Amino acid sequence: MAPPTAIDIEGVTDTQAIVLPNPLTINGVSARRTKAGKLVAGTAAFTSSDHFKSQTSGKPNAKRWDRKSVTQTPPSIHADHPHADYLTIESKARQPSSLKGAAQYLRNPGLISLGGGLPCAENFPIEELAIKVPSPPHFSEQETKVSGTVLTAGKYDVAEGRSAYDLSIALNYGLGTGSAQMIRFVTEHTEIVCDPPYADWHCALTVGSTSALDQTYRIFCERGDYVLSEEYTFASAVETALPLGIKFAGVKMDDQGLIAESMDEILSNWNVQERGARKPRVLYTVPSGQNPTGATQSTERRKAIYKVAQKHDIYILEDEPYYFLQMQPYTGPNAAPVPPPENNEAFLKALIPTYLSMDVDGRVMRMDSFSKVIAPGTRVGWITASAQIVERFVRHNECSNQNPSGISQLVLYKMLDESWGHSGYLQWLISLRLEYTRRRDAILAACEKFLPKEIVSWNPPAAGMFLWLKIAHHLHPSYATTPLLDLEEKIFLAAVERGVLISRGSWFTAERDGFVPQDMFFRATFAAATEEKMTEAIERFGKAIRESFGLVDGKVRNGNGA
Known part of the structure; x- marks a missing residue:
């Protein structure tokens, strides 16, 4: 059930x-x-x-996370939570x-x-x-x-x-x-x-x-x-x-x-x-x-x-x-700020x-x-x-x-x-808050301008210092013959060769034992570089993506998924 x-x-x-x-x-x-x-x-x-x-006064105390009588033996894998010692x-x-x-x-x-x-x-x-x-x-x-x-x-x-x-x-x-x-x-x-x-x-x-x-x-x-x-x-x-x-x-x-x-x-x-x-x-x-x-x-x-x-x-x-x-709430590239x-x-x-x-x-x-x-x-x-x-x-x-x-x-x-x-x-x-709002808006403006939207998508973050970029890897010419992690590395190295370091999404998977993600992501930070450098970095990443995917005039050169 x-x-x-x-x-x-x-x-x-x-x-x-x-x-x-x-x-x-x-x-x-x-x-x-x-x-x-x-x-x-x-x-x-x-x-x-x-x-x-x-x-x-008037507030209760927190619950306790132990038991009074506990045997000093390793926990059984069958042990569940009721009355357990945490x-x-x-x-x-x-x-x-x-x-x-x-x-x-x-x-x-x-x-x-x-x-x-x-x-x-x-x-x-x-x-x-x-x-x-x-x-x-x-x-x-x-x-x-x-x-x-x-x-x-x-x-x-x-x-x-x-x-x-x-x-x-x-x-x-x-x-x-x-x-x-x-x-x-x-x-x-x-x-x-x-x-x-x-x-x-x-x-x-x-x-x-x-x-x-x-x-x-x-x-x-x-x-x-x-x-x-x-x-x-x-x-x-x-x-x-x-x-x-x-x-x-x-x-x-x-x-x-x-x-x-x-x-x-x-x-x-x-x-x-x-x-x-x-x-x-x-x-x-x-x-x-x-x-x-x-x-x-x-x-x-x-x-x-x-x-x-x-x-x-x-x-x-x-x-x-x-x-x-x-x-601040993201209002888009041309809208008045909140x-x-x-x-x-x-x-x-x-x-x-x-x-x-x-x-x-x-x-x-x-x-x-x-x-x-x-x-x-x-x-x-x-x-x-x-x-x-x-x-x-x-x-x-x-x-x-x-x-x-x-x-x-x-x-x-x-x-x-x-x-x-x-x-x-x-x-x-x-x-x-206002400084990071400006930085976020700057990197999003660069993404709007330089990244191919048929390949790269993202959600504007409401907090923090990271932008999570999803890659439509199934549109890559080598998709059918290259494992996802190898393809991710290929794109990562292409970006490095273009002069931009961006983190691979697979570095952040919670499960590590033989786990292969189903989607491809890259993480960019808008905390480290100036707005000008961020814009340049995103432009370089966009060029690396286009070259890796074989984009010509906005279209994928190979027929796989194009």
Whole structure:
């Protein structure tokens, strides 16, 4: 029997009772900070999102993802979800770090520490840092050169009353949650944007989302498990999982990304014997500006997927590096553009609600990153999930990367918190929205002008930095005699020879064991090059396509499919 569609699925909890983000929370942040007083957080200071959230009275706690009595044996491939323990043997085995735990005593007045190996700050050979950043709302390079603000961070700014964060703290060891200063900012930001509808949510800093994903696999997935994802997905997500013995099961997609009904069908008809693995417990998805396809899930699509996750008790990894790169609606090459958001409140209302904002169960880990909205080299991001899951994540941090670079955290703090504040950061994100809108429109204009539409087709992306180009490979003169992947490589090399590098679609397939895609795609980014260079690159790709397909006067030279 065919499984019910997502529309028919009854969720465990009503997702209609979503509390959508309230932009006025920005004012609430200021009031909370005033009431709390000066932030005092020294070297390796213990911190938690609970210190910085608004009151959560009336909200339920998240569901738990473990059982009280668990045998320490590898899971049976016959094990299904009811009352299952979702935490891996490795994750359950992690105990709090003895040395990190001792840091809690550093806040005791008058304590002289001979315990932890924290070097003395006087031996740090960096006395001061200075950075020049834009002054909102003047964000362009030229404006920053003229009117930017120079921020300085000294070694002893905290002791001397100039700041809540300084080099003596940032250059030393920290705890697995990240610095209290940055945890405060990302916690407040998460509440402004997402306002999770359960009480016990926490944030923890990460060394970017790929590192966070590696750690999360280790929390939820044993060797032999499958993870669900879009049928084309972030290549590093797959390549991080494979050495851990984790495979991907691809869910069909359309122009809005992952299809809820396809996900439900896969899970409803999962055959343990054929797959040699238990039913998947985790969904990895990039909902906005999906890498590589550029697809963005609508609000209704996200609700439908969440209901499927409830039905099958799936934990969702919401990877959202492109969430704030949601662009203005595409109106076509000759149409008048849609006016930009008038203010921060309008900007926040224009954003599609996050999975975290509709997560009434605590079944979502959201992965945020500064990589795409500030700079990849910061290597700072954060996760948001229930306290139980964040605690396991922090235990992993303590014996691996520990925390992001202190210098990176300090630079971000000086700019985002001390200089811009939440209002200024949202203004920056609005400026990025308009910048990426211009870039997208430029590459689409080039495609309209230079690509043969009988061979290449595309959907204008609503978010992110990627354009997914579908190739009508059945029209190629060698279609009947050349395997698809060989034909894809031939076109790829023809483009390289023409002077343009464009990613092959097969690099992004979720399923890798002998899987051969049925369609041919290439991925182009509109983030890396200037508008002029992008236009030139698309023109070169168009010439490579025409030459490879033998187009003469807009017609395929060979009769195969012409």
